[in-house]
């Protein structure tokens with residue numbers, strides 16, 4: 308089983324003790340807010356097909372970390388951390404070595420893929436439309452992406468929120484919108500009949516569905532893991548269950564997800580001086596984990612010092628707001644204002660750290676966020692739109708942010724946020740939040756409702 312040794316400062320105090328073998332089989336995320344008013348759809352919809360561009364291409368061995376604006380930075384403890392991947396300039400990768408240094412007797416059975424590798428392959432399989440063979444559970448074919456056009460199954464696995472829309476969820480399930488629900492159709496499902504069940508964007512075009520009946524799930528951990536894998540893969544959380552003609556399956560087990568989600572696998576890959584428009588005195592630090600293609604970055608503004616807590620902003624990726632200047636959210640102005648606040652801080656002798664977390668759409672991915680936007684155009688608010696898709700309205704992994712700070716040698720911070728959930732999550736991961744610095748920007752006609760929903764339903768401290 309691949310597992311990186313704890314690194315540097317993380318070693319002693321185990322800030323991520325909630326993770327690892329003894330943790331619950333599938334990490335479940337807190338569900339924020341309560342059920343809100345039902346809003347009736349009013350606009351027509353059509354199927355939106357979007358192809359996600361690849362994440363940044365992996366880079367080869369790079370140059371050694373450069374001195375920062377002519378002056379070497381204090382060495383952060385994370386710099387010494389062993390890397391999981393080779394980078395000549397940054398030290399040799401370390402991996403656990405089997406006895407005999409990798410030499411196996413010919414009769415020994417070949418070891419199977421590690422849990423983290425199976426999760427990576429399962430996510431890949433979902434994106435390709437290949438089925439999952441859940442160890443000890445059913446075969447599950449992702450409805451949105453499936454390529455096996457002749458697949459058929461009597462049952463589908465969907466989320467409670469979706470089942471509620473189809474008038475199938477009971478009260479317990481309705482209280483947990485992304486809980487799994489198993490439905491049985493009067494006729495077997497094929498991909499043509501399953502897609503309108505999976506995708507709320509098709510409700511206006513295909514209003515008549517069913518009849519269906521909900522059944523008890525004999526494999527709840529597998530069902531939960533499947534919905535979580537769909538979220539991570541950024542696809543609709545809906546599967547044909549034990550279909551015929553599904554194609555070659557990818558094996559995976561619910562417990563594999565714990566290994567995959569282990570934030571201690573994250574390490575610093577490289578760092579470089581990066582003058583930005585807010586401050587010429589900045590350095591970018593890139594983080595990678597072997598198990599995840601998403602590369603997070605930190606921008607350190609000003610000179611890192613151990614005697615002053617930096618101003619820190621956890622910024623979650625928002626392609627629409629950060630790059631395209633979307634007015635539907637407050638991300639772009641918040642990013643800009645955070646960088647300028649850190650630059651001011653640096654001019655006064657302090658410093659700042661912006662963490663750019665690759666957790667688009669609060670962790671549901673770009674395509675599902677855009678699906679949520681379509682539902683918002685039908686009248687649903689940001690929370691209900693996510694739930695209607697069968698996805699959590701908050702699915703971000705904040706222990707990853709704590710791990711990044713840890714690797715940078717940052718223990719105590721002044722956090723720029725209006726979201727008490729971020730403060731709590733960092734504190735739970737061992738980071739001291741000495742101060743919450745409000746980070747409210749003026750609204751506009753397009754994001755006023757979004758901000759009001761954050762305040763009224765998600766507990767954000769906004770006026």
Ligand SMILES: Nc1nc2c(ncn2[C@@H]2O[C@H](COP(=O)(O)OP(=O)(O)OP(=O)(O)O)[C@@H](O)[C@H]2O)c(=O)[nH]1
Nearest residue numbers: 622623624625636666667668669676689724725726
């Ligand atoms: N699912 C979904 N995600 C959204 C929507 N609008 C913005 N986002 C995502 O929300 C994230 C922005 O959240 P942040 O600004 O980092 O954090 P926050 O929880 O609002 O708290 P603050 O720190 O107070 O800003 C980004 O990943 C955006 O892509 C939406 O309507 N639906």
Ligand SMILES: [Zn+2]
Nearest residue numbers: 625628636638
């Ligand atoms: Zn945004």
